[in-house]
Amino acid sequence: MTLDPHHCITCSDEGVQLTVLRVEDDGEMARCRDESGTETAVQVALVADVLPGDTLLVHAGTALLRVRLTEQVRA
Amino acid sequence: MSDIGLGPELDRALPDAPAPAAGDRVAEREDRILDIIEKTRAKRPKFRDDHITMAHGAGGKATAALIEGLLVPAFASPSLDVLGDAGLVTVDGVGLAMTTDSFVVKPIRFPGGSIGELAVNGTANDIAMAGARPLALTLSLILEEGLPADVLRAEVQAIADAAAVAGVSIIAGDTKVVERGACDQMYICTTGIGQVDARATLAPNCLRPGDRILLSGRIGEHGTAIMLARGEFELGATVESDTRALWPAVDALLGAAGPSLRCLRDATRGGVASVLNELARASSVAMLVRENAVAILPAVMGAAELLGIDPMHVANEGVFVAVVDPDGAAAALAALRTVPGCEDAAEIGEVKTSPTGMVLVETSFGGKRVMDQLVGDPLPRIC
Amino acid sequence: MRFVDEFRDPELGRTLAGEILATVQAGRHYKIMEVCGGHTHSIYKYGVDDLLPENVELVHGPGCPVCVIPMGRVDDAIALAHEPGVIFTCFGDMMRVPGSAGTLQDAKARGADIRMVYSPLDALRIARSEPGRQVVFFAIGFETTAPSTALTLKRARAESVPNFSVFCNHVTIVPPLRALLDSPDLRLDGFIGLGHVSTIVGVRPLDFIPAEYDMPVVVSGFEPVDILESVLMILRQLHSGASAVENQYARVVPYEGNVRALEVLAEVFALRPHFEWRGLGFIAQSGLKLSDAYAGFDAELRFAVPGVRVADPKACQCGEVLKGVIKPFECKVFGTACTPERPIGTCMVSSEGACAAYYNYGRFARDRELV
Numbered sequence: 147m148t149l150d151p152h153h154c155i156t157c158s159d160e161g162v163q164l165t166v167l168r169v170e171d172d173g174e175m176a177r178c179r180d181e182s183g184t185e186t187a188v189q190v191a192l193v194a195d196v197l198p199g200d201t202l203l204v205h206a207g208t209a210l211l212r213v214r215l216t217e218q219v220r221a
Numbered sequence: 222m223s224d225i226g227l228g229p230e231l232d233r234a235l236p237d238a239p240a241p242a243a244g245d246r247v248a249e250r251e252d253r254i255l256d257i258i259e260k261t262r263a264k265r266p267k268f269r270d271d272h273i274t275m276a277h278g279a280g281g282k283a284t285a286a287l288i289e290g291l292l293v294p295a296f297a298s299p300s301l302d303v304l305g306d307a308g309l310v311t312v313d314g315v316g317l318a319m320t321t322d323s324f325v326v327k328p329i330r331f332p333g334g335s336i337g338e339l340a341v342n343g344t345a346n347d348i349a350m351a352g353a354r355p356l357a358l359t360l361s362l363i364l365e366e367g368l369p370a371d372v373l374r375a376e377v378q379a380i381a382d383a384a385a386v387a388g389v390s391i392i393a394g395d396t397k398v399v400e401r402g403a404c405d406q407m408y409i410c411t412t413g414i415g416q417v418d419a420r421a422t423l424a425p426n427c428l429r430p431g432d433r434i435l436l437s438g439r440i441g442e443h444g445t446a447i448m449l450a451r452g453e454f455e456l457g458a459t460v461e462s463d464t465r466a467l468w469p470a471v472d473a474l475l476g477a478a479g480p481s482l483r484c485l486r487d488a489t490r491g492g493v494a495s496v497l498n499e500l501a502r503a504s505s506v507a508m509l510v511r512e513n514a515v516a517i518l519p520a521v522m523g524a525a526e527l528l529g530i531d532p533m534h535v536a537n538e539g540v541f542v543a544v545v546d547p548d549g550a551a552a553a554l555a556a557l558r559t560v561p562g563c564e565d566a567a568e569i570g571e572v573k574t575s576p577t578g579m580v581l582v583e584t585s586f587g588g589k590r591v592m593d594q595l596v597g598d599p600l601p602r603i604c
Numbered sequence: 605m606r607f608v609d610e611f612r613d614p615e616l617g618r619t620l621a622g623e624i625l626a627t628v629q630a631g632r633h634y635k636i637m638e639v640c641g642g643h644t645h646s647i648y649k650y651g652v653d654d655l656l657p658e659n660v661e662l663v664h665g666p667g668c669p670v671c672v673i674p675m676g677r678v679d680d681a682i683a684l685a686h687e688p689g690v691i692f693t694c695f696g697d698m699m700r701v702p703g704s705a706g707t708l709q710d711a712k713a714r715g716a717d718i719r720m721v722y723s724p725l726d727a728l729r730i731a732r733s734e735p736g737r738q739v740v741f742f743a744i745g746f747e748t749t750a751p752s753t754a755l756t757l758k759r760a761r762a763e764s765v766p767n768f769s770v771f772c773n774h775v776t777i778v779p780p781l782r783a784l785l786d787s788p789d790l791r792l793d794g795f796i797g798l799g800h801v802s803t804i805v806g807v808r809p810l811d812f813i814p815a816e817y818d819m820p821v822v823v824s825g826f827e828p829v830d831i832l833e834s835v836l837m838i839l840r841q842l843h844s845g846a847s848a849v850e851n852q853y854a855r856v857v858p859y860e861g862n863v864r865a866l867e868v869l870a871e872v873f874a875l876r877p878h879f880e881w882r883g884l885g886f887i888a889q890s891g892l893k894l895s896d897a898y899a900g901f902d903a904e905l906r907f908a909v910p911g912v913r914v915a916d917p918k919a920c921q922c923g924e925v926l927k928g929v930i931k932p933f934e935c936k937v938f939g940t941a942c943t944p945e946r947p948i949g950t951c952m953v954s955s956e957g958a959c960a961a962y963y964n965y966g967r968f969a970r971d972r973e974l975v
Contacts, residue, residue, distance in 0.1 A: 161642070161748070161800045161826075162526060174759075182523030189725060189755050192865045203803060203856065206695075206745070207723025208752035210803045210865065213856055247934075254933040258963060261939070269946075271706075274713040282945060509974055575975045586828045587614040588651020589974065591965045 161203045163213055164188065169196055176209070178202065259577075265289050280490025280536070281594050285499075304503070305425060306486060307351035309417065316417030318353035320344060323410040326604050329376070331450035333442075333461025336409055337379035339538060339604060342464045343489070344413035345387045349468040350485045350541060352421025352475065358384070359393040361410040366401045376407065387466035389413070418472075420479035427483050428504035432572040433550035435543040436514075437470055437563045438463065440493055441521040443604070444535035449524065460520050463562075465539035470560045474543060477556030481549020487541040489604055491594065494533040496542050497580045498594040508580045510570035510592065533592060536604055544572065611827030612650070620832035621655040627839045634660045635928060636838055637792050639667035639781065640799025641954075642826050648961070650828040660835065663792075664958050666780045666926050667799075669745045670697040671950030671957060672881040673773055675914040678703030683910050684740050684771055684903060685716040691734060692718045693727040694742035701953050702946075704914045724756035724770075731760075731768035740903045743772045747804040750774040750892060751865040754872035757898055769903040772893050774873065777801050778809050779890035780881060785817050789929045794820040794838035796831065804869075806861025807851050814847040825853040872898050880913065883922030883950045922949035925958050932962040939963060 164178035164186065176190045189208040190196045202209040266282070268290030276283035293301055300308045307320040322344045329336040345355035360380065364373065384391055442463040449460060467487065474482060486496045493515075501508050517532055525532045539562060545553045550568060557566040580592045610616070628634065638644060644664045647653055653662050666672060678701055685692035685708065692708075699709040699720070712718040717737075721727050724741050731739035743753045753770060760768045777798055784790060797810055802823050813821045820841035824834035834852045841847055851857060872895055879891025894902040903909075916922070920942075921935040932938050932951065942948040944960050951959035 161803070180523045180526070182519035182521075184520060184523035187725075189723075189752065191755050191758075192751055192862055192868065194864070203800070205800060206749050206752040207725050208755060210748065210751070210800065210862060211856060251931070251933050254939055258939045261943075272710060272713040274709050276709065286945075507974065573974055575973075581974055582651075584649065584651045585614065586612055586617050586650035586652070586655075588617075588654035588828075590648055590651040590654070593964050 161205045161210060163201055164204050164209075166190075166196055166198050166200045166202060168198055176202070178204070265294075278490075280492075280495055281534075284491070285594070303424065303426075304499075305351055305423075306347040307353065307413075307415075309351065316353070318348050318351040318415045318417055320347035320351075320413045321411065322347060322413070323408065324604060325405070325408050326447065327405055328447075328450055329372075329406050331462055332446045332459065334464040334538075335376060335379050336407060337376040338383040339462075339464055340409040340411050341380055341383035341387055341389065342466050342538060343604065344411040345389055345415075346467045346487050346538075346541070348413045348415035349466075349471045350487050351415070351417065352423045352471065352482075352485065353415035353417040354472070355387060355389045355413055355415040355466075355468055357390045357392045357414050359395075359412045360391050361395040362397070363404050363408040363410070364396065364398045365404045365406050366398055368406055372406065383466075387468065418475055420475040421482065422480070423482060423484050425484050425486070425500050425503040428500060428506050428544050428572050429483075429546070430506060430572050430574045431547050432483055432544050433547060433568050434497070434508060434510065434570040434572065435545060435550070435554055435557065436493065436516070436540065436567055436569045437467070437543065437557055438540045438565045439516040439518055439521075440488070440537055440540055441517055441525060441532035441535040443538040444492070445521045445524050445532075447536075460518065460524065463537055463539035465562045467539065467541055470541070470557060470563050473556040473560050474553055478545060478549035478553035481546045481553065483544040483546065485541055485543050488537045490536050492532070492534040492536060493540075493542060494531065494580070494592050495594050497592070498578075500542070500544065501580050502578045504572075505577050507573040507576050507578070508570055509573055509589075510580065510582050512582050512585050514567050514569040516565040516567060538604065611825065611829040613829065616829050617655060617832060620829065620836060624660065624832065624836050624839065625657050627836065627843070628657050628659055629843070630659075632659060634793050634839065634842070635663055635791055636660065636794045636796060636835060637663045637665045637928070638796040638799075638824075638831075639665035639777065640797070640801060641667050642799045643667075643796055643824065643831060646826045646828060646831060652828050652831050655832070656835065660839075662796075662835075663928055664961075665784065666881065666884060666950075667746075667777070668950060668954040668957060669749070669773075669775050670695075670701060671954040672775065672780075672883065673698075673701060673744065674880045674882045675703045675916070676880075676910075676912050677773055678708070679705070679914060680904075680909040680911060681742055681771060682706070682708060682711045682716070684907055685711050685718050687738070687907055689737050690717065690907075691730060691737050691739045692716060692742065693721045693730060693739060694718065695722070695744065696720045698742055698744060700947075702948070724753050725759075728756050728760055728765065728768055731765050732763075735767060738767050738769065738906075740907075741768070741770050743770050743774055745774055746777050746801050747774075747865075747869070748800040750869055750873065751804060751862075754865075754868045757872050757894070757901055758868070760901060761898065769901050769906045770894065771903040771909075772873070774892040775879060775881070776875075776890055776892070777805070779887045780884060782812070783884060783887050784927060785813065785819070787927050787929075789924075790927045792819065792928060793842060794822070796824045796834050796838070797821050798823060799826065802853070802857045802861065804862050804865045807849060807857060807859045808861070810849045814849060818847050820847045821849045823849065823851045823853050823857055825856065871895065882916060883920065883926060885923070917948055920949040922951045922959075925951045932959040935959065 167177045169176045174191050176188050178188045179185045193209045201213045203211040266286035266289050268286050277287050307318040324336050324340045326336050348355040445460045446462040488496045557563045581589050582592045727741040810821050820838045822834040822837045824830050873892040874895040875889045876891040876893050878886045878888045880886050919937045924930045942952050947953040951957040
């Protein structure tokens, strides 16, 4: 519950991190879920070799990047 | 290339824009502007629009402008001026609370409830928020030509069931049918009446610095359920509307902390943020809310995050805010938590002195930000 | 998710805030601009600027692709929405942006079939399910959002969807940055760039900033810890006298960006010679239109749009606010003719704009005091 009331998807250039459940449509689309279980369909044509379990950065329904799961640890 | 301005009002000189005086320091000019803004914000909003838009129904700033700028001045009465959830009238020494409400929710059936149930609970809750025991409702149905009888039957049963649970009688009604397309399956209009409880002395303009802000449960579930039920977006979560009758909770509060209760308000359209902003303005106080104290289901958080909507702006149908003086807060909270549906009740913040009329949030990260009233209408036809 | 939580840890936030306090020089005022709405949003959401010392100021640059759409283009959008049989789809953001005679929200109230969508795919879906109607998608956004439109257009072409078209108002981020940096009256010490746009264009396009303008740039993540860390990195650069592009968000943003996305953009879009930005005027090579190969999906070609250029009202001083030359309250129409409910320029249209934020937060924005 930490959002700007006037939040714009485009203005805020937002990207959400979603986990891939399954890849569909010949690798063009993926069914993804967020940490709370909400599911959504995502275009994944811009990210190579998407696999179930991957975490993707998604904006306006399209995956921009695969987020590497091993985070760099802050010193 | 044409050069169209935005209308005559901009092209003429602006009388209230302060002209910089000779030797005017930047800080002084800034103070003057801030004064103008604060005075403007404190003034009764004006209704200046040419057409009604969906924003006027959202429960946020546009709704406030419509109500305070057009309706209240036209129907001026002391009771109306208070802008409470219900109107108060005294008959032979008996305090009565009356309210009216209409329900245009789409779709009419959704996870956790239906329009009939909303109609009963929503109306009864407006009465309860005035510190009055809901007694009876009138029910006016506007039905669309072609509505299947089964659908109507189901809603009538839902209304009867909800009325039984809420302990209210339906004492009068009316039915109209309009042509196909003139309404969306069914609209319901109600009037509710209740008796003001002797233990209640509630008003939105009595909040004082130091008062505690209680929230009766988890937020955002009704609006989220409706949004998901509309199926316009591909989200697969299951969330149910939180519609429920709130008189039992109010009754418990009055019993445990009656004299300490300042005000109750249910967080319907516009959500908790709108309620807090309205109360802060009505009492000319500030509020500080601790983000971490507000209970919310992960699924509601997730859906809201994906759609870019603040859960504090999402409509609820079974959650209310109670402002309590510091002495009664602990007892009030304990009593609230014993009521079914209010197990997640929590103290979420405190009333402060200044900045007047503003609601601030202490974020989970530690910084503070402003929580404003809703602008626009992200979730239309929510109740 | 554990790794996200780490970047929202209040403990870590306090530590960084302390380091920033220890690094700033007394009496010196630092102005750091962030251009990505995602950063502004995060700063607002977590109250990050509340944790910075008074002499470090975060200003929001021209990063709102919605607010910079000039009034004439909004008028064009409304004209499209009023075309008989058209279903006009757009992001919710666009509904309140004023054209010369009202907003899309007003047009909807007057009967235009305008539907809010959350991605261009939603719009294409509507086109498939309503074959008798023309569906127009109002495409807006920087390079972060353009790939989504591009993929949707590829799909529309592959499936030969006849009733779908795009009204393209995508813009690119680098030209307005350069225009800003070229202003003689700009006062800025450093940039927090580019946010999610960088996931597409990479870090390389920012090299010109330290190289040509001697200004530090840090590509920052969106979590509050990221932003604080990036501020610290800029301060350290300023004090060492160096200026370079540093990638604080290396865990997500690669130097070369998303090559596939850039290819798709090149296939579907072409650069307009110039595009007008509300409050900033005409900027060369800053707007996208559909390429010749996709001209069949161009709403501007399929329908007649008025195409009338509407100048910003004379009173609008957004350009100066964006450049940091004047503060919101110094604009002559701030708070009087221009308010969040009835905005004139981009700085007030977006709630993340400098003027809207200042108007809404008032004294709290200045004094940061809660009593």
